[in-house]
Amino acid sequence: MSAEVPPDAQSAVLRLYVAGDTPGAGRARRSRLDLIEALHGKVAIEVVDIIDRPDEAEKAGILATPTLSDESVVPPRRLVGDISDVARVLEYFGYLKKDSAA
Amino acid sequence: MTATEERLIDPVLERVKTGIEAFDDLVMGGLPRRRTTVVGGTPGSGKTVFATQFLAHGITDLDEPGVFVTFEESPADIEVNMASFGWDIRGWREANKLAFVDASPRDTDQMVVGDFDLAGLLARILYAAKNAKAKRIVLDSITQLFDHFVTDEKAVRRELLRIATALKKEGLTVLMTAERNSEYGEISRHRIEEFVADNVVILRNALDRERRRRTIEVLKMRGSRHVEGEVPITLVSEHGMVAVPLSSLRLEQQSSSKRVTSGNAELDKMSSGGFFRDSVTLVSGATGTGKTLLVTNFMAGGVAAGERALLVGFEESRGQLFRNARSWGVDFESMEADGRLKVVCLYPEAQSLPDHLLMIQELVEEFKPDRIAIDSLSALERIAPETGFREFLISLTSFIKKREIAGLCTATDKSLVGGHSASEQHISTLTDSIILLRYIQKAEFMHRGLIVLKMRGSEHDKQIRRFTIDGGGMHLGRPVEGAPDVFGGSVANVPPAP
Numbered sequence: 001m002s003a004e005v006p007p008d009a010q011s012a013v014l015r016l017y018v019a020g021d022t023p024g025a026g027r028a029r030r031s032r033l034d035l036i037e038a039l040h041g042k043v044a045i046e047v048v049d050i051i052d053r054p055d056e057a058e059k060a061g062i063l064a065t066p067t068l069s070d071e072s073v074v075p076p077r078r079l080v081g082d083i084s085d086v087a088r089v090l091e092y093f094g095y096l097k098k099d100s101a102a
Numbered sequence: 103m104t105a106t107e108e109r110l111i112d113p114v115l116e117r118v119k120t121g122i123e124a125f126d127d128l129v130m131g132g133l134p135r136r137r138t139t140v141v142g143g144t145p146g147s148g149k150t151v152f153a154t155q156f157l158a159h160g161i162t163d164l165d166e167p168g169v170f171v172t173f174e175e176s177p178a179d180i181e182v183n184m185a186s187f188g189w190d191i192r193g194w195r196e197a198n199k200l201a202f203v204d205a206s207p208r209d210t211d212q213m214v215v216g217d218f219d220l221a222g223l224l225a226r227i228l229y230a231a232k233n234a235k236a237k238r239i240v241l242d243s244i245t246q247l248f249d250h251f252v253t254d255e256k257a258v259r260r261e262l263l264r265i266a267t268a269l270k271k272e273g274l275t276v277l278m279t280a281e282r283n284s285e286y287g288e289i290s291r292h293r294i295e296e297f298v299a300d301n302v303v304i305l306r307n308a309l310d311r312e313r314r315r316r317t318i319e320v321l322k323m324r325g326s327r328h329v330e331g332e333v334p335i336t337l338v339s340e341h342g343m344v345a346v347p348l349s350s351l352r353l354e355q356q357s358s359s360k361r362v363t364s365g366n367a368e369l370d371k372m373s374s375g376g377f378f379r380d381s382v383t384l385v386s387g388a389t390g391t392g393k394t395l396l397v398t399n400f401m402a403g404g405v406a407a408g409e410r411a412l413l414v415g416f417e418e419s420r421g422q423l424f425r426n427a428r429s430w431g432v433d434f435e436s437m438e439a440d441g442r443l444k445v446v447c448l449y450p451e452a453q454s455l456p457d458h459l460l461m462i463q464e465l466v467e468e469f470k471p472d473r474i475a476i477d478s479l480s481a482l483e484r485i486a487p488e489t490g491f492r493e494f495l496i497s498l499t500s501f502i503k504k505r506e507i508a509g510l511c512t513a514t515d516k517s518l519v520g521g522h523s524a525s526e527q528h529i530s531t532l533t534d535s536i537i538l539l540r541y542i543q544k545a546e547f548m549h550r551g552l553i554v555l556k557m558r559g560s561e562h563d564k565q566i567r568r569f570t571i572d573g574g575g576m577h578l579g580r581p582v583e584g585a586p587d588v589f590g591g592s593v594a595n596v597p598p599a600p
Binding site: 019020024050055064065074075079082085 | 203204205208209210211212213214215216217218219220221222223225226228229230247250251
């Protein structure tokens with residue numbers, strides 16, 4: 001898998017909201033590592049466990065987990081549910097151009 | 103509340119009072135604690151008002167803080183919208199008696215792929231509930247949550263059930279609102295009531311003969327009794343939602359044997375000493391037969407006997423009523439100045455029937471009259487669909503009797519000389535006494551005739567009496583000999599006194 005890394009990718013910070021140690025949360029955590037690898041470590045994905053930090057969930061208005069959120073853009077861009085399809089995730093957040101994914 | 107009623111309350115289920123007092127009576131004291139109630143209704147039926155009042159009552163009267171989870175309006179909007187009911191939402195938030203979970207749509211760009219759960223929402227609710235030490239939770243409205251995850255109805259159902267279960271486990275009493283598409287169709291969109299609700303309440307705002315009729319109905323109460331059927335409700339500013347139930351059907355009034363004057367000595371004689379103190383008398387007659395005169399006498403007679411009298415007029419203005427009274431030698435002005443009389447005139451169309459009823463009840467609480475006259479019921483009947491009018495009458499007569507007030511109501515016949523009257527049929531069974539006023543033709547003259555048709559619990563003169571009206575008021579004369587059958591048509595339609 002090769003990804004076209006945008007010049008400002010280094011400064012991009014995503015947040016991954018999960019809830020405790022559910023199977024879904026475990027899958028999301030593993031996918032997070034895949035994403036970081038695909039972007040050659042040039043992205044930070046902060047994990048927020050809302051069981052520990054419900055205040056963060058309230059602040060961000062999170063309803064569903066897992067949610068991967070890019071809060072550096074306005075409005076925030078969010079992907080809810082399954083984030084195991086790395087190419088699709090990168091495309092959604094604009095890190096991967098459609099033609100290069102083919 | 104009587105002992106028999108108390109026994110009806112399920113001892114197992116602890117009750118949470120909603121603050122909608124008459125509604126709590128319908129559900130045997132309140133919503134069951136640690137249970138989930140779904141309140142369904144079309145847009146504008148009052149769901150958010152019901153939900154907010156449920157929280158407000160807990161916060162202000164029972165020291166039970168609450169959490170408001172909003173999926174539609176922002177907390178700021180709710181604060182503003184509910185202010186007219188006198189609810190200080192900001193104050194409660196500042197005092198940490200009320201916490202909001204703002205799940206209203208935010209400006210985000212979101213995509214849903216694959217499986218997810220609503221642990222985020224649940225964590226936020228539990229967090230807010232813990233901080234506020236909440237006992238009551240409102241989710242308004244669940245339908246919006248489905249719209250938010252529109253492609254995953256199944257997941258939302260599963261997650262809602264999970265949330266409801268988790269909240270109950272925390273000892274919280276949950277109220278969820280749900281939107282309905284029509285007043286008499288399926289209970290809610292997405293059939294929320296089927297999988298999550300222990301109890302279902304329906305609010306309606308139906309159009310009936312070009313008039314809005316608001317009602318509340320308890321559809322289901324798991325493991326508990328409840329009163330069935332639709333009950334009228336109204337929204338009162340600075341107060342909230344008020345149910346107007348048919349409490350009177352229990353016929354719990356004490357029957358007094360104390361008599362009060364009708365205001366006319368001859369009529370008192372006909373009715374063996376006057377009206378009963380806690381009874382309602384109906385005066386029915388065509389226009390111009392002297393109904394308002396009887397009302398005027400009834401008021402004046404009470405005031406002369408040292409009573410307080412309240413007149414609620416729906417047909418004539420204050421000016422007209424006062425002028426009429428003066429022409430019959432009765433001085434309403436000085437009676438009002440002495441604080442013995444109160445005359446309130448209103449257009450029937452000014453408000454709905456339940457609102458009229460509440461207003462009359464408030465006037466009675468405030469003025470504390472010994473007698474009340476309502477002139478006329480027919481004017482009120484024209485603003486309401488039939489069922490609504492019947493409910494109004496039942497509630498009104500019951501209220502009057504309960505207060506041990508002597509009541510006099512008038513009804514106008516549509517036909518001038520006898521014949522049918524729809525309102526008579528409605529009203530006659532609900533009033534204790536009926537007096538008919540009729541025009542009687544004798545040769546080339548028109549006379550007025552009066553008969554006491556029915557008087558519950560008392561003997562009375564059953565003759566048709568001729569009467570005249572002059573500057574001194576009403577004068578009953580001799581019985582009408584060989585009267586034409588002008589009373590017949592009406593009499594046949596009125597059930598005999600029991």
